[in-house]
Amino acid sequence: MTGSTTPQPAPDSAAGHPEPFGVRLRRAMDTRGPLCVGIDPHAGLLTGWGLPDDPAGLERFALTVVDALGGHTAVFKPQSAFFERFGSRGVAVLEKAVARAREAGALVVMDAKRGDIGSTMAAYAATYFDPASPLFSDALTVSPFLGFGSLRPALDAAEASGGGVFVLALTSNPEGGQVQRAASADGRSVAQVMLDAVAAENAGAAPLGSVGAVVGATLAEAGADLAVGGPLLAPGVGAQGATPADLPALFGPALPNVLPSVSRDVLRHGPDPAALLKSVRAYADQVRAAVRGAVESGGIAGG
Numbered sequence: 001m002t003g004s005t006t007p008q009p010a011p012d013s014a015a016g017h018p019e020p021f022g023v024r025l026r027r028a029m030d031t032r033g034p035l036c037v038g039i040d041p042h043a044g045l046l047t048g049w050g051l052p053d054d055p056a057g058l059e060r061f062a063l064t065v066v067d068a069l070g071g072h073t074a075v076f077k078p079q080s081a082f083f084e085r086f087g088s089r090g091v092a093v094l095e096k097a098v099a100r101a102r103e104a105g106a107l108v109v110m111d112a113k114r115g116d117i118g119s120t121m122a123a124y125a126a127t128y129f130d131p132a133s134p135l136f137s138d139a140l141t142v143s144p145f146l147g148f149g150s151l152r153p154a155l156d157a158a159e160a161s162g163g164g165v166f167v168l169a170l171t172s173n174p175e176g177g178q179v180q181r182a183a184s185a186d187g188r189s190v191a192q193v194m195l196d197a198v199a200a201e202n203a204g205a206a207p208l209g210s211v212g213a214v215v216g217a218t219l220a221e222a223g224a225d226l227a228v229g230g231p232l233l234a235p236g237v238g239a240q241g242a243t244p245a246d247l248p249a250l251f252g253p254a255l256p257n258v259l260p261s262v263s264r265d266v267l268r269h270g271p272d273p274a275a276l277l278k279s280v281r282a283y284a285d286q287v288r289a290a291v292r293g294a295v296e297s298g299g300i301a302g303g
């Protein structure tokens with residue numbers, strides 16, 4: 001992680017098309033460090049920071065995180081649920097945090113795990129990928145439980161706005177395998193069907209496609225082909241027990257495209273901005289060291 005360089009370009013490239021999310025993410029990870037910081041304002045964290053568990057406390061919390069880290073971290077991942085629990089006042093705070101994070105040069109992956117029939121998915125797509133929307137984000141987590149094809153409106157809207165989509169494939173929770181490891185009609189696991197569909201979306205994209213997959217860092221093994229040509233968002237580092245040192249064995253050759261995500265284990269260091277930044281820098285350094293070690297040991301190709 002470097003100082004306060006700004007990885008985000010102007011939204012429009014010279015040709016008038018937005019620069020793709022995958023390109024922007026690759027640059028952000030390379031310049032700021034391969035780490036995503038989750039903004040998860042748990043009630044216990046607000047209390048631990050000496051803040052009230054109300055919209056005013058939520059705003060202080062979220063903006064403190066953004067102001068402390070926005071010029072340094074590659075990606076923020078606000079967890080929408082922790083804002084929605086305060087109703088419209090919480091969503092207003094989320095809007096403010098997203099805008100301020102993007103102004104600071106960080107990319108925003110909205111963790112809302114949206115998924116519905118196509119016509120409703122189009123409304124979700126407008127919420128997060130219409131540049132005029134107050135929740136306009138760089139990327140969105142989506143759930144493919146209604147079938148990969150139901151995600152099409154989000155995939156199309158993301159592409160049009162230079163945004164990205166992260167499709168749940170192998171989640172970090174222990175219950176996920178019940179669905180994700182189940183065999184589909186053609187014998188592939190459900191997770192592999194989703195990963196293959198993600199790979200097809202990214203065909204021809206370089207250096208990184210804009211359609212990613214969520215693969216939990218907590219998994220004992222992937223048991224799937226992770227060569228999707230796009231980013232692999234890996235939550236579960238920190239409070240859920242995974243460490244950066246676990247990543248090479250789990251992700252193998254896909255490791256350079258992995259974006260590990262940490263929420264509680266960074267946030268617990270607040271409200272002191274310097275302590276938050278120190279924690280993020282330590283995590284980013286550990287991830288870099290894990291990738292370097294894997295390259296040096298011949299486990300993955302160097303960049």
Ligand SMILES: O=c1ccn([C@@H]2O[C@H](COP(=O)(O)O)[C@@H](O)[C@H]2O)c(=O)[nH]1
Pocket residue numbers: 038040079111170171172173214215216235236237238239240261262263264265
């Ligand atoms: O498979 C998944 C998908 C998403 N998440 C989300 O990431 C954070 C994890 O928070 P920690 O405090 O670092 O455990 C949270 O918002 C989850 O909803 C996930 O954990 N696993």
